[in-house]
Amino acid sequence: MKPKRIVRTVISLSLLAALMAIIYSSQTSDSSNPHAAIPRETWIHGPKGHGYAVVNNQQPWKQCYECHEKKGLGGEAYCQSCHDQSGVKAAIPQRPAQ
Ligand code: HEC
Ligand code: HEC
Incomplete structure (x- = not known):
């Protein structure tokens, strides 16, 4: 692979990882319940x-x-x-x- 392609691949992979992190964190807490985060x-x-x-x-x-x-x-x-x-x-x- 050429260096440029490697850079692009790294960027796409980190964007994908960030997206998955957002989806994951939005599902672990019940975002529809405003007081779910309050003990x-x-x-x-x-x-x-x-x-x-x-x-x-x-x-x-x-x-x-x-x-x-x-x-x-x-x-x-x-x-x-x-x-x-x-x-x-x-x-x-x-x-x-x-
Ligand atoms: C978007 C949804 C939502 C809204 C808006 C909401 N609640 Fe709740 N509430 C829930 C859910 C789901 C539960 C049951 C699960 C739980 O215990 O958290 C609950 C449970 C409760 C409980 C019992 C908690 C327990 O542990 O027994 C109280 C008290 C309460 N709500 C008060 C309020 C008050 C006061 C408001 C408005 C200022 C409010 N809620 C607005 C979703 C909501
Ligand atoms: C799981 C039990 C529970 C539920 C459900 C609940 N309450 Fe209460 N509420 C209490 C208790 C216990 C108190 C007394 C406060 C304390 O113990 O410090 C109280 C107190 C209050 C007070 C008096 C606050 C003050 O300072 O005078 C209001 C107003 C009130 N609740 C409204 C609501 C409303 C509106 C809902 C439903 C949306 C609700 N409560 C649901 C248990 C509950």
Whole structure:
């Protein structure tokens, strides 16, 4: 092989490797779940966990339920059933009447 071809081959191979690395890393974490990267304990009980997120954006029907329903977890009932089990008295913001 001529030197130029070797260089081209090396470049194509490294591009292919980079592409495979991207595809691989996008599949190892659930990219559709925004809180998959947050440790469960932090997300449930942490001072900046899900309660904080909900209280601060106030729109769980927009930010949370759609995806939870799509994943088969359920909307507000899913949140509520865990709160009931844990004895949490949290006011979940309600979608305003339109
Ligand atoms: C794009 C998808 C998606 C969105 C948006 C989303 N969630 Fe989730 N959520 C999931 C999935 C999938 C699970 C179940 C798997 C898991 O435990 O991570 C889950 C589980 C949870 C749990 C239970 C975690 C556990 O370990 O039992 C809580 C609490 C939660 N979500 C809160 C929220 C809140 C609050 C929002 C909005 C601010 C939200 N989620 C938005 C996908 C989503
Ligand atoms: C797996 C259990 C679980 C699920 C599912 C869950 N929660 Fe909670 N939530 C808790 C617990 C436990 C607390 C009490 C906070 C603590 O322990 O520090 C809490 C607290 C809250 C608070 C009060 C926060 C504050 O600072 O007053 C809100 C609001 C809230 N949750 C909203 C939601 C919404 C909305 C969903 C569904 C999208 C949801 N939660 C799903 C367990 C859960």
